[in-house]
Amino acid sequence: MDDLKLADDSTTGRILHSDVALLRQTIRGELVVPNDPGYDQARRVWNGMVDKRPAVVIYCAGSDDVITAVNFARARNLLVAVRAGGHNVAGSSVCDGGVVIDVSRMKSIEVDPVRRIARAQAGLNLGEFDTATQSHGLATTMGVNADTGIAGLTLGAGFGKLGRKYGLTCDNLLAAEIVTAGAVAIFETSGLERAVRDMHAAVKHVAMSPHSYIIAGRLRLRLDPGTMQF
Numbered sequence: 657m658d659d660l661k662l663a664d665d666s667t668t669g670r671i672l673h674s675d676v677a678l679l680r681q682t683i684r685g686e687l688v689v690p691n692d693p694g695y696d697q698a699r700r701v702w703n704g705m706v707d708k709r710p711a712v713v714i715y716c717a718g719s720d721d722v723i724t725a726v727n728f729a730r731a732r733n734l735l736v737a738v739r740a741g742g743h744n745v746a747g748s749s750v751c752d753g754g755v756v757i758d759v760s761r762m763k764s765i766e767v768d769p770v771r772r773i774a775r776a777q778a779g780l781n782l783g784e785f786d787t788a789t790q791s792h793g794l795a796t797t798m799g800v801n802a803d804t805g806i807a808g809l810t811l812g813a814g815f816g817k818l819g820r821k822y823g824l825t826c827d828n829l830l831a832a833e834i835v836t837a838g839a840v841a842i843f844e845t846s847g848l849e850r851a852v853r854d855m856h857a858a859v860k861h862v863a864m865s866p867h868s869y870i871i872a873g874r875l876r877l878r879l880d881p882g883t884m885q886f
């Protein structure tokens with residue numbers, strides 16, 4: 657069976673067409689490979705100067721697909737990029753020759769107005785998140801651009817107009833469902849301090865593994881009374 661075209665980096669693995677066929681049957685989401693009609697759209701990120709050509713883009717439908725994608729990449733020693741809103745200016749959420757694990761179609765959100773908590777999947781963008789929380793008169797610190805992803809923004813700290821009152825977005829992160837290269841860790845915590853401690857433990861664990869990345873599938877964020885930010 658032929659290999660799919662991969663980067664020339666000999667340290668990365670190979671993907672066979674038969675692997676892709678099997679993966680297509682396994683995941684609930686969508687798989688896009690070079691020569692598929694949607695390939696150019698699937699490799700695009702916010703910065704139009706970024707021109708990378710992944711071997712496979714996996715649009716995950718849920719955390720189960722994220723786990724399948726991680727296992728697929730790990731078993732073949734493939735380069736991985738993780739994408740949510742695609743706003744990283746350097747293009748770090750897409751890669752040449754490897755696997756893009758795209759969570760942007762994972763968009764469910766539950767708002768608990770009594771406990772002032774949002775449980776949001778990592779594919780939501782800021783506009784979608786705000787629309788859901790604002791219907792309850794609630795908000796948390798988010799950035800100024802509606803189509804930035806909540807996942808990349810939160811993991812990179814996150815600043816916005818409510819920041820002076822409520823802190824950075826990451827200060828309001830209560831819990832996260834995280835897929836590592838080795839396992840799924842769901843941190844259901846009752847306080848910010850505990851969440852931060854668990855998160856640090858996970859990152860330390862992941863840093864020691866040969867595939868040192870984590871993928872957030874769902875975030876639990878603290879909400880406060882607030883008005884539309886943009």
Ligand SMILES: Cc1cc2nc3c(=O)[nH]c(=O)nc-3n(C[C@H](O)[C@H](O)[C@H](O)COP(=O)(O)OP(=O)(O)OC[C@H]3O[C@@H](n4cnc5c(N)ncnc54)[C@H](O)[C@@H]3O)c2cc1C
Binds near residue numbers: 702745801804805809
């Ligand atoms: C027009 C514009 C306006 C901006 N305004 C603001 C602002 O007001 N405030 C602010 O704080 N920032 C702002 N930013 C910066 C932005 O928050 C960061 O670039 C952020 O990382 C983008 O997140 P994303 O999910 O959209 O991007 P992506 O490119 O998809 O992801 C960014 C990074 O996070 C990683 N990542 C994405 N999803 C996951 C996941 N589920 N699990 C693990 N890793 C993941 C990616 O691999 C990548 O390295 C802005 C950027 C742009 C382009």
